[in-house]
Amino acid sequence: MTLKKKKMSWRSFVPSCGKNETLKGKKVVDKQTSFQRISLSDLSTSTLSEDLSISLAGSNLHVFTLAELKLITQNFSSSNFLGEGGFGPVHKGFIDDKLRPGLKAQPVAVKLLDLDGLQGHREWLTEVIFLGQLRHPHLVKLIGYCCEDEHRLLVYEYMPRGSLENQLFRRYSVSLPWKMRMKIALGAAKGLAFLHEAEKPVIYRDFKASNILLDSDYTAKLSDFGLAKDGPEGDDTHVSTRVMGTHGYAAPEYIMTGHLTAASDVYSFGVLLLELLTGRKSVDKNRPHREQNLADWARPLLKDPRKLSRTMDPRLEGQYSELGAHKAAALAYQCLSHRPKLRPTMSTVVKTLEPLEDLDDIPIGPFVYTVPTESVSHKEGEAEKESKKKNGHHHQNHPLHNSHRHWMKSPKSRNVYSESTAPHQNLRHGLNSPLHHI
Numbered sequence: 380m381t382l383k384k385k386k387m388s389w390r391s392f393v394p395s396c397g398k399n400e401t402l403k404g405k406k407v408v409d410k411q412t413s414f415q416r417i418s419l420s421d422l423s424t425s426t427l428s429e430d431l432s433i434s435l436a437g438s439n440l441h442v443f444t445l446a447e448l449k450l451i452t453q454n455f456s457s458s459n460f461l462g463e464g465g466f467g468p469v470h471k472g473f474i475d476d477k478l479r480p481g482l483k484a485q486p487v488a489v490k491l492l493d494l495d496g497l498q499g500h501r502e503w504l505t506e507v508i509f510l511g512q513l514r515h516p517h518l519v520k521l522i523g524y525c526c527e528d529e530h531r532l533l534v535y536e537y538m539p540r541g542s543l544e545n546q547l548f549r550r551y552s553v554s555l556p557w558k559m560r561m562k563i564a565l566g567a568a569k570g571l572a573f574l575h576e577a578e579k580p581v582i583y584r585d586f587k588a589s590n591i592l593l594d595s596d597y598t599a600k601l602s603d604f605g606l607a608k609d610g611p612e613g614d615d616t617h618v619s620t621r622v623m624g625t626h627g628y629a630a631p632e633y634i635m636t637g638h639l640t641a642a643s644d645v646y647s648f649g650v651l652l653l654e655l656l657t658g659r660k661s662v663d664k665n666r667p668h669r670e671q672n673l674a675d676w677a678r679p680l681l682k683d684p685r686k687l688s689r690t691m692d693p694r695l696e697g698q699y700s701e702l703g704a705h706k707a708a709a710l711a712y713q714c715l716s717h718r719p720k721l722r723p724t725m726s727t728v729v730k731t732l733e734p735l736e737d738l739d740d741i742p743i744g745p746f747v748y749t750v751p752t753e754s755v756s757h758k759e760g761e762a763e764k765e766s767k768k769k770n771g772h773h774h775q776n777h778p779l780h781n782s783h784r785h786w787m788k789s790p791k792s793r794n795v796y797s798e799s800t801a802p803h804q805n806l807r808h809g810l811n812s813p814l815h816h817i
């Protein structure tokens with residue numbers, strides 16, 4: 380059943396900032412499926428303060444107080460620190476029915492908006508609106524939020540293995556085995572396919588390794604919906620937006636024109652697939668110039684089996700399915716097509732990836748751990764520090780700390796903001812966030 384859309388305020392969606400209760404409005408329907416998903420466009424800034432009657436039905440989001448979230452994270456103590464991105468720091472906590480009757484006992488990740496940061500209420504609200512309504516095994520579950528005075532927090536299910544970025548690129552860790560990589564690619568693809576094929580399609584827009592979180596069994600879940608957009612409606616072929624996203628993952632036509640389609644996400648997926656195959660980051664400033672942008676460098680090599688074997692992640696030690704690698708490389712090649720119409724849909728990507736996890740032509744060899752060279756590690760560390768400075772994780776005086784910003788993240792939490800109207804100028808490089816603590 381499609382309900383007539385109503386303009387509503389975020390307060391109606393977030394009806395009781397600061398009060399301890401679950402989102403269950405009095406006039407709400409029980410099943411989310413019988414309710415049209417609320418979009419950010421249903422909320423206009425002019426209606427922010429209006430008190431409208433509809434709230435999110437059946438979302439079961441918990442509205443936490445700041446005091447409760449301080450309690451469960453031991454006042455956001457460093458021992459509970461999980462990492463930090465563009466939104467702000469993330470801490471581990473634990474909730475149970477002692478905190479609030481009826482709460483399922485479970486570990487959670489609490490993301491706190493950095494009030495001096497580049498993101499703000501809008502990104503927080505986008506996250507609550509999308510993740511509060513979308514539920515899928517390959518999307519991270521939003522358990523609740525806090526909205527008290529200027530404080531904005533998000534409470535998620537805790538993902539024990541942290542982000543794919545940390546698992547894939549962390550320096551002193553065991554390399555992710557081939558099958559695990561294929562499982563992760565498939566899970567992430569299913570998450571994207573779900574978004575693209577929803578009754579009201581969603582373009583995720585920030586698909587990248589740091590936004591893929593991993594459960595204990597390496598089930599991949601998409602997180603961070605702060606940049607998500609509703610897909611085109613009716614006869615529209617695209618959504619026109621300011622260029623926002625992450626450098627190295629964003630589709631070239633989107634960067635050039637600001638025209639956003641589901642195919643832009645497919646391009647980003649192609650970049651991620653390349654990262655899984657090669658073990659290289661989407662952008663790596665420590666490499667020779669022509670190798671810095673992974674998609675530009677690797678795409679021409681994907682079709683040639685000999686060249687492909689040379690581009691495969693050395694940390695795999697050759698222990699991968701050759702057939703699987705060829706199929707995955709051919710898929711990445713298509714996803715990275717410069718003509719968006721030639722890219723496969725995410726459901727085709729899912730179908731192509733499904734059989735790859737089970738291919739068993741994997742040579743068995745001794746596991747050898749390769750320690751990265753000092754110079755690279757040192758350079759990486761310096762680059763991280765430098766780009767963190769530029770990126771403004773502590774960016775009090777950033778000129779774009781206002782509501783009308785254009786931004787492009789560079790490969791991780793590198794939120795790039797620009798007042799420029801030329802889309803391609805909204806790019807900036809960034810850094811890696813601190814390592815994930817398990």
Ligand SMILES: Nc1ncnc2c1ncn2[C@@H]1O[C@H](COP(=O)(O)OP(=O)(O)OP(=O)(O)O)[C@@H](O)[C@H]1O
Pocket residue numbers: 461462463464465466467468469487488490519535536537538539541542545589590592602603788791792793812813814815
């Ligand atoms: N639900 C979660 N469970 C466990 N760890 C999490 C969870 N959410 C985030 N993290 C960790 O917190 C860190 C910061 O995550 P966050 O999503 O804020 O930033 P990011 O993805 O690193 O950067 P960006 O701002 O570009 O999204 C990451 O290292 C991630 O591993």
Ligand SMILES: [Mg+2]
Pocket residue numbers: 464589590602603
């Ligand atoms: Mg993230």
